[in-house]
Amino acid sequence: xxxxxxxxxxxxxxxxxxxxxxxxxxxxxxxxxxxxxxxxxxxxxxxxxxxxxxxxxxxxxxxxxxxxxxxxxxxxxxxxxxxxxxxxxxxxxxxxxxxxxxxxxxxxxxxxxxx
Amino acid sequence: xxxxxxxxxxxxxxxxxxxxxxxxxxxxxxxxxxxxxxxxxxxxxxxxxxxxxxxxxxxxxxxxxxxxxxxxxxxxxxxxxxxxxxxxxxxxxxxxxxxxxxxxxxxxxxxx
Numbered sequence: 001x002x003x004x005x006x007x008x009x010x011x012x013x014x015x016x017x018x019x020x021x022x023x024x025x026x027x028x029x030x031x032x033x034x035x036x037x038x039x040x041x042x043x044x045x046x047x048x049x050x051x052x053x054x055x056x057x058x059x060x061x062x063x064x065x066x067x068x069x070x071x072x073x074x075x076x077x078x079x080x081x082x083x084x085x086x087x088x089x090x091x092x093x094x095x096x097x098x099x100x101x102x103x104x105x106x107x108x109x110x111x112x113x114x115x
Numbered sequence: 116x117x118x119x120x121x122x123x124x125x126x127x128x129x130x131x132x133x134x135x136x137x138x139x140x141x142x143x144x145x146x147x148x149x150x151x152x153x154x155x156x157x158x159x160x161x162x163x164x165x166x167x168x169x170x171x172x173x174x175x176x177x178x179x180x181x182x183x184x185x186x187x188x189x190x191x192x193x194x195x196x197x198x199x200x201x202x203x204x205x206x207x208x209x210x211x212x213x214x215x216x217x218x219x220x221x222x223x224x225x226x227x
Binding site: 032034036041042043044045046049051089091101102103104105106107108 | 148150156157158159160161162163171173206208213214215216217218219220221223
């Protein structure tokens with residue numbers, strides 16, 4: 001059974017710093033990996049999706065990497081801003097049936113950017 | 116990007132009652148998912164629904180749960196006899212062409 005772990009559980013940094021969020025998964029046979037953002041009481045917003053054949057994806061100040069063989073992904077946030085404060089979730093989709101599989105989520109990293 | 120609207124935003128019900136949660140995609144989609152998030156816990160997959168049939172379901176999705184697309188547009192999750200432990204935020208989601216998953220804003224279900 002796939003397990004997804006995110007470290008750290010919480011992080012508080014001053015505005016402007018670069019930071020890295022970590023995600024690990026136990027079964028490397030994944031189809032893709034997504035990073036989501038969740039604001040309090042709201043739904044999830046997909047930030048980046050990395051296919052199993054890819055090594056990284058970038059969107060603006062966000063960069064996500066994937067090392068499938070070691071079961072790890074990182075989300076790099078450059079020049080953090082107070083508006084980046086949210087919970088960041090990592091989720092993987094299993095490899096056997098591709099789009100039919102549900103996502104397995106980590107518990108998330110609660111990020112606070114201090115103004 | 117697909118948009119997903121969920122109703123109601125909050126639902127309070129008594130234990131043992133039936134509830135129906137609704138999801139309305141703005142654009143025409145064939146794939147839908149239901150997830151739930153118990154307060155303070157991980158988001159959990161419940162069921163995937165493709166072309167009017169259940170594609171896959173988790174061990175959480177027992178006989179108390181059902182999904183359907185009654186009118187070809189709305190997509191519903193029914194819980195037949197709610198239990199206290201069903202209290203959670205329930206999310207509907209649908210994939211975009213690039214496979215990113217788009218979530219609705221959720222229905223907060225409180226079972227008393």
